[in-house]
Amino acid sequence: MKLLRQRYGGGPGQLLATIACFAIAGAAVVGWSQRHKDFEAVLIWFAAAIVLHDLVLLPLYSLLDRVTVARLPAQAAAYVRVPALICGLVLLAVFPTVLGFGAHTAQHASGVTEHGYLARWLALTGVVFLISGLAYVISGRRSESASVAE
Amino acid sequence: MSRPRPRLPIPKIDPDRPPPGPFQPGFWRSPLRSPRLTAILGLVLLVGLPVVAITGLLSNDAYQPGLGGNALGRDTGGPLDFYLFGWPSSPSWLYAFTQGLHVTLGLALFPVVLAKLWSVIPKLFEWPPVRSPAHALERATLALLVGGALFEFVTGILNIQYWYAFKFSFTQAHYYGAWVFIGALIAHVTIKLGTLRRSLTTREDVIAAAGEHGSLISPNPARATMSRRALLTGVGGASAILFLQGVGQSVGGPLRGLAFLLPRGRTKTGPLGFQVNKTWASNGLPVSVVSDSWRLTVTGRTTVRLTREQLMAMPHCTHSLPIACVEGWSTTQHWTGVPVTELAKLVGITGPATLTSVSVEKSNYGSATLGHEQVSNGRTILAYAVNGRPLPLDHGYPARVIGPAIPGVHCTKWVSEMHFTELST
Numbered sequence: 001m002k003l004l005r006q007r008y009g010g011g012p013g014q015l016l017a018t019i020a021c022f023a024i025a026g027a028a029v030v031g032w033s034q035r036h037k038d039f040e041a042v043l044i045w046f047a048a049a050i051v052l053h054d055l056v057l058l059p060l061y062s063l064l065d066r067v068t069v070a071r072l073p074a075q076a077a078a079y080v081r082v083p084a085l086i087c088g089l090v091l092l093a094v095f096p097t098v099l100g101f102g103a104h105t106a107q108h109a110s111g112v113t114e115h116g117y118l119a120r121w122l123a124l125t126g127v128v129f130l131i132s133g134l135a136y137v138i139s140g141r142r143s144e145s146a147s148v149a150e
Numbered sequence: 151m152s153r154p155r156p157r158l159p160i161p162k163i164d165p166d167r168p169p170p171g172p173f174q175p176g177f178w179r180s181p182l183r184s185p186r187l188t189a190i191l192g193l194v195l196l197v198g199l200p201v202v203a204i205t206g207l208l209s210n211d212a213y214q215p216g217l218g219g220n221a222l223g224r225d226t227g228g229p230l231d232f233y234l235f236g237w238p239s240s241p242s243w244l245y246a247f248t249q250g251l252h253v254t255l256g257l258a259l260f261p262v263v264l265a266k267l268w269s270v271i272p273k274l275f276e277w278p279p280v281r282s283p284a285h286a287l288e289r290a291t292l293a294l295l296v297g298g299a300l301f302e303f304v305t306g307i308l309n310i311q312y313w314y315a316f317k318f319s320f321t322q323a324h325y326y327g328a329w330v331f332i333g334a335l336i337a338h339v340t341i342k343l344g345t346l347r348r349s350l351t352t353r354e355d356v357i358a359a360a361g362e363h364g365s366l367i368s369p370n371p372a373r374a375t376m377s378r379r380a381l382l383t384g385v386g387g388a389s390a391i392l393f394l395q396g397v398g399q400s401v402g403g404p405l406r407g408l409a410f411l412l413p414r415g416r417t418k419t420g421p422l423g424f425q426v427n428k429t430w431a432s433n434g435l436p437v438s439v440v441s442d443s444w445r446l447t448v449t450g451r452t453t454v455r456l457t458r459e460q461l462m463a464m465p466h467c468t469h470s471l472p473i474a475c476v477e478g479w480s481t482t483q484h485w486t487g488v489p490v491t492e493l494a495k496l497v498g499i500t501g502p503a504t505l506t507s508v509s510v511e512k513s514n515y516g517s518a519t520l521g522h523e524q525v526s527n528g529r530t531i532l533a534y535a536v537n538g539r540p541l542p543l544d545h546g547y548p549a550r551v552i553g554p555a556i557p558g559v560h561c562t563k564w565v566s567e568m569h570f571t572e573l574s575t
Contacts, residue, residue, distance in 0.1 A: 009282025017337040018287040024333030025294050027229040031326035034225050038318035042327070045316055049300035050293065053267065054274055069375055078376035085384030089261040090391050093307055094411040102312030106413040109312065111429035111544055114416045121411060124391070 061088070079136040087125040094121070168277035178272040181371035182378050185357055188366055189349035190382070191266040196339065196346070198259045203332050205252035209476060210325055212237045212245050212557050218506050218519030220560075224322050230329050239527040242554030243482075246400065246474035249557070253310055253478025254396025260303050261388040265381075267296065272366060291337045298331030310477040312413060399479035414479035421542040424481045427473060427558050430543040433511040437543070440510060440564055444548050446532075450497030450570040458548045462534055464488045464496075469529045475558040485552045487533030490525055490568070499570045502526060507551050508567035518560040520553070522573055529554050532565060 004012065033039040068084075069077050096102045098121045107113050168174050211233055215221035225231075238244060280286045305324050308315060316323070349357070358367045398408030398415050409415025420426035430437075446456045466488050474480040490505055502522040509516045524530050530553030534541055541547040546563030553561065 008284050010284025010288070014284055014288065014341055017340040018284075018291050021291045021294060021333045021337035024230075025330045028326040028329040028333075031224075031228050031230055031329070032323065034228075035223075035319060035322065038322065041316060041318045042323050045305070045318075045323075046297045046301050046327070049304055050297045053300055054271065054296070058268060058271055072375075074373070074375050078380045081376055082380050082384040082387070085381070086387040086391070089264065089385070089388035090411070092264070093257060093260050093388075093392050094311070094395070096308060096311040096313035097411060097413055101315070102308075102413065105312035105314065108432045109426070109428055110413070110416070111420050111426050111431065112416055114413075117411060124411070128387070 075140075076136060079132045083125075083128040083132040086128050087121075090124070091121060163278055165278040165281075172272075172275040173277045175272070176368070176370045177275075179368050179370060179372040181368065181374045182376070182381050183269055183272070183366045183368060184354055184378075185345070185349035185366050186354055187378055187381070188266065188269040189346050191262055191269060191385075192342070192346055193350070194262050195259065195266060198255055198262070199335060202252055202256050202259065203328060203335075205248045205255075206324075206328055208248045209245075209252060209557070211235070212248070212555070213321075213560070214519070214521050217504055217521060219517060220519050222319070222321065222514060224319075230326065236521045236523050237555065239523045239530065239554045239556075242469075242471055242529065243474075243480075244555035245557055246472040246480040246482075246555075249474060249476060250396065250400030250478050250480060253306070254393060254400055256303065256306055257396045258389045258393035260307065260392065261385050263299055263303060265385045270366065288341060291334050291341075294330055295334035295338050298327060298334050301327045302331050310412070396478060402479070402481050409479075412479075414475075414477065421544055422483075422537060422539060424483055425473070425479065426544045427475060428563065430564075433513065435511060440543070440548055444510075444566070446549065446565065447567045448493050448497050448570075449568070450494060450499040450503070450572075452497050454496050458534065461488060461532070461549060465492050467528070467531065469531065469554075471529065471552050471554060473552070473558050473561065474556075480558075484537050485531060485533040486535040486538070487531035487549065487552070489528050490520075490530050490532060490551070490553075491528060493532060493568060494525070494570050497570060499572055502573045503570045504573065506567075506569045506571070507532075507562040507565050508569070509562050510564045510566045515559040515562070518551075518562050520551070520556065520560065524553050524556055525570075527554055530556070532568070 001012070004010075004015070008015065032042050065081065068080065072080055091098060094117075097106075098117045100117070103113075171177060213220055214233075214237055215224060215226045215231070216233055280289070302324065305316065305320060305327065309320050309324070314320070354367070357365060394408045395412050395415065396409070398405050398410070399412050406415055414425060420429075444458065446458075446461055448454045448456065466486060468484055468486040470482055470484050472480045472482040494500070494503060494505075503525055504519055504522055505525045506517055506519040520530065530551070532549050533546070533552045534549045536542075536545060541550060546565070549565050550563040551561045551565060
């Protein structure tokens with residue numbers, strides 16, 4: 001056991017857990033590769049998901065955040081970042097609908113054409129920023145009255 | 151005398167000197183990152199993700215891929231294709247519930263997953279990249295964890311919005327992808343449970359002072375312009391909005407409007423005022439195939455052919471049953487039709503049997519096989535009317551299958567053949 005820790009650098013539980021993880025992934029690869037053409041696309045999507053998230057999406061939104069924060073007065077930054085975070089995360093989940101990417105197939109399936117998703121998301125964004133703006137005003141008043149009280 | 155060969159400069163990895171850029175501990179400056187933040191997000195996921203995973207596996211079970219052509223060409227003999235039980239037929243809202251939960255919770259956890267990944271991004275660039283064999287293996291499982299999570303969330307989220315940007319079979323890719331994710335998640339939880347507990351119970355200054363390997367606390371934090379609570383409010387706010395989207399399309403009725411950012415939250419609906427899964431127009435067939443010439447062929451021990459009038463003359467009943475789609479939306483209506491048990495009797499079958507219903511339309515799900523649990527349930531019917539009106543073409547005229555706890559696409563529409571197969575005892 002001591003040898004395992006020295007040479008391997010981890011305990012038996014860690015080793016078992018990682019081996020089980022690879023075994024299951026191997027079995028999943030067997031399942032995926034049933035359709036050869038699919039398999040290639042699946043692997044590309046799997047790898048692309050990691051690369052696009054870790055090396056593109058995350059640096060991009062971090063940069064956007066940094067640039068925005070630098071232009072804002074410090075006490076107002078949170079009241080822009082939080083609503084932007086909310087609306088950005090929502091958009092990330094529903095952008096295919098908001099931007100109409102699935103609209104044709106959806107129309108085919110349901111027989112109904114519906115527009116205006118972008119306007120709805122913009123309206124949601126407006127409301128969330130409005131609430132945040134109100135919170136900012138209220139917090140400003142509070143700190144003002146607090147400093148008056150002092 | 152031979153001159154010494156010029157040696158190629160091999161970059162040396164010095165464990166104490168990380169290369170510039172993101173490998174420098176000081177590169178990551180957010181004052182919000184900390185083991186506690188990661189642990190809080192991890193705890194939410196630790197509770198939520200197993201529910202998403204289990205309801206997903208249940209959905210695979212509900213499709214009963216072992217029966218007939220239900221697997222859509224997938225080989226279900228592999229090591230990850232095991233089915234612990236058949237699919238129950240009661241309560242009738244069972245599949246609407248499990249699948250609504252799967253999609254709704256999946257949507258709600260998406261922001262949490264992204265926040266969790268943000269919170270640990272410095273670890274991707276930790277230095278040295280590999281400390282020991284154990285560390286190398288663990289990092290490999292993390293690649294499977296992150297890839298598996300993103301793959302599952304992205305394919306699921308695209309699928310419920312009808313954007314088939316990917317060129318692979320969704321069911322197959324999402325099912326086996328789930329296993330990659332589940333395996334990696336179990337390994338990750340096993341390895342990190344102690345860290346999770348410690349991060350939640352130890353004061354942060356103690357953790358920072360201990361300077362543990364890869365502590366997420368930045369050594370030169372930027373000035374804080376928002377609190378950790380504000381960050382969690384943002385992530386939680388997005389989760390709440392997406393959660394309501396899922397609730398709206400799953401519960402339906404007066405709540406449907408909550409799903410105002412999803413295709414199935416639409417204010418306009420199909421004929422008779424409720425959602426259509428697949429329109430008649432989408433199959434491109436002439437209406438004549440379901441008009442007067444239409445006959446229903448029923449096979450079992452004998453074969454019977456019925457006109458629509460003969461079908462409607464049989465014993466019938468009305469039940470309140472949901473169309474429950476794998477995409478997480480559902481709608482409950484009052485369906486009138488002939489119990490499939492009556493049709494089974496007509497062809498000499500009284501014992502447990504499976505039923506394969508075949509549509510005039512031959513695409514994916516143009517036929518589906520129901521297990522004996524569904525077939526023997528008196529509420530599984532071949533419907534010819536809904537809400538007191540004849541079925542509209544888009545809802546499956548002249549007749550469609552509908553029954554308790556059956557996934558939507560297995561409620562075959564425009565049925566022309568029904569084949570009963572007795573179970574050998």
